[in-house]
Amino acid sequence: MSYYNEEFETLPRQALEALQLKRLQATVARVCTSVPFYRQSFDRAGITPDSVKSLADLQRLPFTLKQNMRDSYPYGLFAAPMEEIVRIHASSGTTGKPTVVGYTRKDIDTWSELMARSYAAAGVHRGDIIHNSYGYGLFTGGLGAHYGAEKLGASVIPMSGGNTKKQILIMKDFGSTVLTCTPSYSLFMSEAAREEGVDFRELKLRVGIFGAEPWSEAMRSEIEEKLNLCAIDIYGLSEIMGPGVAIECCEAKKGLHIWEDHFIPEIINPETGEVLPEGERGELVITTITKEGIPLIRYRTRDITSLTYEPCACGRTHARLTRMTGRSDDMLIIRGVNVFPSQIESILMGIEGVEPHYVLIVDRKDNLDSLEVQVEVDERLFSDEIKVLQSLSQRVEKEIKDILGISCRVRLVEPQTITRSEGKAKRVIDNRKSS
Amino acid sequence: MNVEQISIFIENKSGRLAEITKVLGDAGVNIRALSLADTSDFGILRLIVNDRETAKQVLKERGFTVSKTEVVAVEVPDRPGGLSQILQALDRDQINVEYMYAFVERCGENAVIIFRFDETAKAISTLTGNGFTVLKGARLYAM
Numbered sequence: 001m002s003y004y005n006e007e008f009e010t011l012p013r014q015a016l017e018a019l020q021l022k023r024l025q026a027t028v029a030r031v032c033t034s035v036p037f038y039r040q041s042f043d044r045a046g047i048t049p050d051s052v053k054s055l056a057d058l059q060r061l062p063f064t065l066k067q068n069m070r071d072s073y074p075y076g077l078f079a080a081p082m083e084e085i086v087r088i089h090a091s092s093g094t095t096g097k098p099t100v101v102g103y104t105r106k107d108i109d110t111w112s113e114l115m116a117r118s119y120a121a122a123g124v125h126r127g128d129i130i131h132n133s134y135g136y137g138l139f140t141g142g143l144g145a146h147y148g149a150e151k152l153g154a155s156v157i158p159m160s161g162g163n164t165k166k167q168i169l170i171m172k173d174f175g176s177t178v179l180t181c182t183p184s185y186s187l188f189m190s191e192a193a194r195e196e197g198v199d200f201r202e203l204k205l206r207v208g209i210f211g212a213e214p215w216s217e218a219m220r221s222e223i224e225e226k227l228n229l230c231a232i233d234i235y236g237l238s239e240i241m242g243p244g245v246a247i248e249c250c251e252a253k254k255g256l257h258i259w260e261d262h263f264i265p266e267i268i269n270p271e272t273g274e275v276l277p278e279g280e281r282g283e284l285v286i287t288t289i290t291k292e293g294i295p296l297i298r299y300r301t302r303d304i305t306s307l308t309y310e311p312c313a314c315g316r317t318h319a320r321l322t323r324m325t326g327r328s329d330d331m332l333i334i335r336g337v338n339v340f341p342s343q344i345e346s347i348l349m350g351i352e353g354v355e356p357h358y359v360l361i362v363d364r365k366d367n368l369d370s371l372e373v374q375v376e377v378d379e380r381l382f383s384d385e386i387k388v389l390q391s392l393s394q395r396v397e398k399e400i401k402d403i404l405g406i407s408c409r410v411r412l413v414e415p416q417t418i419t420r421s422e423g424k425a426k427r428v429i430d431n432r433k434s435s
Numbered sequence: 436m437n438v439e440q441i442s443i444f445i446e447n448k449s450g451r452l453a454e455i456t457k458v459l460g461d462a463g464v465n466i467r468a469l470s471l472a473d474t475s476d477f478g479i480l481r482l483i484v485n486d487r488e489t490a491k492q493v494l495k496e497r498g499f500t501v502s503k504t505e506v507v508a509v510e511v512p513d514r515p516g517g518l519s520q521i522l523q524a525l526d527r528d529q530i531n532v533e534y535m536y537a538f539v540e541r542c543g544e545n546a547v548i549i550f551r552f553d554e555t556a557k558a559i560s561t562l563t564g565n566g567f568t569v570l571k572g573a574r575l576y577a578m
Binding site: 377378379382383384385386389390411412413414415416417 | 440442444445446472474476477479481498499500501502504533534551
């Protein structure tokens, strides 16, 4: 068992909650004084800093939405003067202006420590050579993973993304022991390595820390087999901090520990906003309780997960999030069942290791929802025999029925049928909205 | 000994077959034989052509999914009972036919049956062992 900060990582529940309350009160006071948005929204809700007397009072505070951050673009939600801001990051802003976040010196130190804790939880230690292929720049992945590695005292290779041939050469020649990148890039690298005649089994890689996009258990098995390493899921988001908000421990690999001495997690029903009990699946809401640059109260992450406080084999006392299954903004409700495109994607990925292009078409006929899954037939899926193709679509239909409990129709379509816009495919067409 | 067939995935919507034949025609590819298997959603077009590489290339450029499959071409006298003899021989050796289609040679004396077997080598030895003429690919493409 190895911790980076054993005292805080294993703090007994009662002490942890006492610390959370103290820090929550300080944060509420801070945003009330320095952020007009919070002062106004607290006024409307009738909240004053001294009305937060227990952790349960958190539920009375209003939510913060990504839209609130956009509306106050770029610096409107900052709670520290610019003289104290030492770093600025921003999210990609695929659907409008980027969301901007600022860090004070202390925020950077906290972030580095939480990332160092995350590495330790993944089984990484001093002496490891961390090959960091997260992008450096406005995106928090690269620098977050970098500063954490230095804080831990490991050696970090600041690769950033791209130039895959060079990545492979360096991993091989420099003896990298830890790989940090998105899960999909890791698989891309394994394909590229094969073409270069490099076998991942001959590399020294031991641990892979993968995040920044949702991935499935099926993908974990594929990565672990192809890259010959232990694959760990890490979670983070720039609005809250960056990578290292939560991570799986290598002992259990069963849920991601969220660093509760800095963040308070809640799970809500995305439709009603009501707080859900432990174990129930819903939208993750996070309140930051130590941030200075841009503290956020009850930030709605849109990520769907559930929370457990059960003791973990690793000895850490911090709550765990289950693997993210999607986002509340792309959750579909089909005949009363919550369905995420990622769930169907992981079923499709189970087909002989191929990841076909697909689109979900939801419709309503005679007041009954219908789901059609269109799967593009490329050369890897194609057969000259009808029965092979029919059994493929039947198998997918059956698995969706078994796993999600809904009947659907799988239709095989020609390649390029599914529109790809800006590199991201549109995975869901919900025709119910227009009717 | 074996013949290469190209197979194309087509969605069941109007104009797809017309597009394929136009693409092939424009590229100077001549179709020797064809078969179309269809379901309510999609079809598989199987072709024997004079120039497989060109056919495959131009179709792929147009975004079609194309694959190559090994099939067996057998010559039979074009008269009653010709096909039945072949099928009986195959049945005796318990060889399963995945699918088949036929065409008649231009001079009209023989028919050619294209077979897809799951055990191609075994099927060929049964056919030749029973005195049937298995055609070489080159002969068929140039017919």
